[in-house]
Amino acid sequence: MTAPDETLLSVRGLTVGFPNAQGPGHVVKSLEFDLTRGGALGIVGESGSGKSMTSLAIMGLLPKGAKRTGSIEFDGTELTDLSERAMRSFRGDRIAMIFQDPLSSLNPYYTVGTQIAEAYRSHRAGVTRRQARAVAIEAMERVHITDAARRVDHYPHQFSGGMRQRVMIAMTLSMEPELIIADEPTTALDVTVQAQILDLLAEIRAATGAGLILITHDLAVVSEVTDHLVVMKDGDLVEQGPAERIFTDPQQPYTRMLLDAVPRIDDEIAPLRTLQAAQEDR
Numbered sequence: 001m002t003a004p005d006e007t008l009l010s011v012r013g014l015t016v017g018f019p020n021a022q023g024p025g026h027v028v029k030s031l032e033f034d035l036t037r038g039g040a041l042g043i044v045g046e047s048g049s050g051k052s053m054t055s056l057a058i059m060g061l062l063p064k065g066a067k068r069t070g071s072i073e074f075d076g077t078e079l080t081d082l083s084e085r086a087m088r089s090f091r092g093d094r095i096a097m098i099f100q101d102p103l104s105s106l107n108p109y110y111t112v113g114t115q116i117a118e119a120y121r122s123h124r125a126g127v128t129r130r131q132a133r134a135v136a137i138e139a140m141e142r143v144h145i146t147d148a149a150r151r152v153d154h155y156p157h158q159f160s161g162g163m164r165q166r167v168m169i170a171m172t173l174s175m176e177p178e179l180i181i182a183d184e185p186t187t188a189l190d191v192t193v194q195a196q197i198l199d200l201l202a203e204i205r206a207a208t209g210a211g212l213i214l215i216t217h218d219l220a221v222v223s224e225v226t227d228h229l230v231v232m233k234d235g236d237l238v239e240q241g242p243a244e245r246i247f248t249d250p251q252q253p254y255t256r257m258l259l260d261a262v263p264r265i266d267d268e269i270a271p272l273r274t275l276q277a278a279q280e281d282r
Ligand SMILES: Nc1ncnc2c1ncn2[C@@H]1O[C@H](COP(=O)(O)OP(=O)(O)OP(=O)(O)O)[C@@H](O)[C@H]1O
Pocket: 018, 027, 045, 046, 047, 048, 049, 050, 051, 052, 053, 054, 063, 065, 217
């Protein structure tokens, strides 16, 4: 058993730049935050504020030409010291990522079951195809895909957008990661389906004890799922703190502006959530 306040991820002085003739081209500047084991952290900010570069820096997946400095400590291991080979054993297995567009992460030519099973097998030596298929079906059931034993043999195009995101979450789940980084996981979905996927992420976090970093430009999205918020603008850390405090008492005008842009959470989302059951059945 782990202590409740154990730090899972500690980011210190994280800077990402694309050096060019004009200078270091910093897009993330001296970012600092901690995530406790099983905690949920939201990173919010407008487009271009450096949210994705932060998550890619943690995953060791920055694009060519990017330069990363600072410290990223995950469960006692300094990730920035790891070789690409060593990092690969963390990715997917201990730290998993969910992207905005599940279609781009799924191969159209293989059934979803094959893709979940093969991803699982690539991280678990000695697992048979048959065992991995059972893992895939179980993971699909855990993300509430009904009739999983049949749908495991379907192709990505046979699923709706929300269901495809469930498939991606199932793939992530099967690996039992300690940290899930979700970069705009609901941006491509309509609002009722968004709410379902957020509920699912919260449910999974509670059930598995995995830590969650939820990245979004939409403050309404993080409000229900995360307990700590990091606000970014142009690569800078604007402010951070308990989500509750940021929502009720933002210290920075930029945060206030983001909050003002939140469309009527109570009037709009709440009633829509009650419609959920009727939707997203495909
Ligand atoms: N390959 C690259 N070369 C140079 N600059 C880049 C490159 N990739 C991203 N950037 C810049 O890095 C900055 C941060 O980008 P990032 O993708 O992290 O933003 P974001 O907060 O995730 O935005 P969004 O909400 O649109 O996803 C942007 O100004 C972007 O133009």
